[in-house]
Amino acid sequence: MAHVAVTGGAGFIGSNLVAALAKRGHSIVVVDDLSTGLASNVNPAISEFHEISIVDRHALSKAIGSAEVIFHLGARGSVPRSIKNPVATHDVNATGTLNVLEVARQSGAHVVYSSSSSVYGRNGVLPKDETMWLGPMTPYAASKLAAEGYVQAYGSAYNVPTTLLRFFNVFGPRQRPDHEYAAVLPKWIWKAMQGEPIEVYGDGSQSRDFTYVQTVIDVCLDAMDHRVTHDGAINLAYGNRITLNDTIAMLKKHFPNLQVKYVPIRPGDVKESQNSPGLLKKLFPNVTPKEFESALSETVQWLKADGQSVANGPSSID
Numbered sequence: 001m002a003h004v005a006v007t008g009g010a011g012f013i014g015s016n017l018v019a020a021l022a023k024r025g026h027s028i029v030v031v032d033d034l035s036t037g038l039a040s041n042v043n044p045a046i047s048e049f050h051e052i053s054i055v056d057r058h059a060l061s062k063a064i065g066s067a068e069v070i071f072h073l074g075a076r077g078s079v080p081r082s083i084k085n086p087v088a089t090h091d092v093n094a095t096g097t098l099n100v101l102e103v104a105r106q107s108g109a110h111v112v113y114s115s116s117s118s119v120y121g122r123n124g125v126l127p128k129d130e131t132m133w134l135g136p137m138t139p140y141a142a143s144k145l146a147a148e149g150y151v152q153a154y155g156s157a158y159n160v161p162t163t164l165l166r167f168f169n170v171f172g173p174r175q176r177p178d179h180e181y182a183a184v185l186p187k188w189i190w191k192a193m194q195g196e197p198i199e200v201y202g203d204g205s206q207s208r209d210f211t212y213v214q215t216v217i218d219v220c221l222d223a224m225d226h227r228v229t230h231d232g233a234i235n236l237a238y239g240n241r242i243t244l245n246d247t248i249a250m251l252k253k254h255f256p257n258l259q260v261k262y263v264p265i266r267p268g269d270v271k272e273s274q275n276s277p278g279l280l281k282k283l284f285p286n287v288t289p290k291e292f293e294s295a296l297s298e299t300v301q302w303l304k305a306d307g308q309s310v311a312n313g314p315s316s317i318d
């Protein structure tokens with residue numbers, strides 16, 4: 001059993017991770033400011049909870065200073081949200097990460113960081129691998145890349161053990177479907193459940209390397225169990241190139257009357273995304289990803305059965 005901290009533990013990926021850690025009997029401390037995370041995602045029976053911001057270095061250090069492993073998932077997400085308020089995005093995602101690393105520098109904790117494929121931005125070459133140049137197109141991507149820099153610097157300068165993962169479009173149970181910055185898959189499924197049309201930005205030919213949240217959790221747990229560290233970033237996606245139109249065709253099997261509205265593309269949206277998973281498979285040979293269509297079906301079933309539990313937060317977010 002280990003003492004583990006999860007920043008952003010009231011959020012989508014964080015709360016799935018906390019549940020998985022609890023099942024394995026670890027002692028868990030969650031830090032979250034509940035800005036997009038939900039109090040209902042926090043279970044006091046399985047984790048100690050601190051409603052604080054990672055920007056508050058002192059409070060953060062008090063809360064997670066004794067953790068052996070820190071999963072740092074707390075972040076101000078969403079590209080459009082960052083375009084609206086770049087400074088707030090930087091404060092949380094870049095400075096907040098620096099604060100987490102400062103705690104680890106003092107305590108010797110292993111930090112597992114959740115970066116984003118958005119750091120590739122203007123680099124349109126497919127599939128992506130970890131040796132390629134990075135070109136953030138949005139403040140969100142820039143803030144995640146700044147944080148990547150700090151993660152690597154703390155590894156080199158202070159020997160903080162780090163696992164720098166880059167997530168690509170994660171989806172699955174507990175992802176909020178109903179707020180203004182909701183991710184595409186839960187948003188569409190939720191609309192379809194209400195019999196409302198779904199909106200596609202562009203012609204639907206844009207592709208994503210969608211990754212099921214359970215697969216992400218399996219990699220995170222493996223990083224902790226085997227103390228997987230690596231000098232650079234590790235892309236966490238298995239090489240899917242699924243278009244939005246492919247996804248719509250799959251959703252129509254669940255919602256035969258699904259109506260689709262095509263609207264103009266949004267600034268900052270990447271046209272295509274696909275990872276080359278060689279490094280990931282080498283470092284995490286024990287993880288088998290769940291196949292997309294069955295993971296999508298599980299997500300539909302979950303939202304039908306339990307979606308209300310994550311559709312109870314504010315629909316507008318600052």
Ligand SMILES: NC(=O)c1ccc[n+]([C@@H]2O[C@H](COP(=O)([O-])OP(=O)(O)OC[C@H]3O[C@@H](n4cnc5c(N)ncnc54)[C@H](O)[C@@H]3O)[C@@H](O)[C@H]2O)c1
Binds near residue numbers: 031114167169171
């Ligand atoms: N979901 C994806 O597809 C995806 C893709 C790439 C990277 N990521 C990264 O994965 C991590 C988790 O994302 P998620 O999808 O679970 O999003 P989420 O919004 O559900 O979770 C983020 C959590 O961080 C919390 N938070 C925000 N600002 C905070 C602050 N100042 N102090 C403390 N807590 C704060 C939020 O309340 C929320 O609970 C983030 O770092 C995100 O950048 C996610």
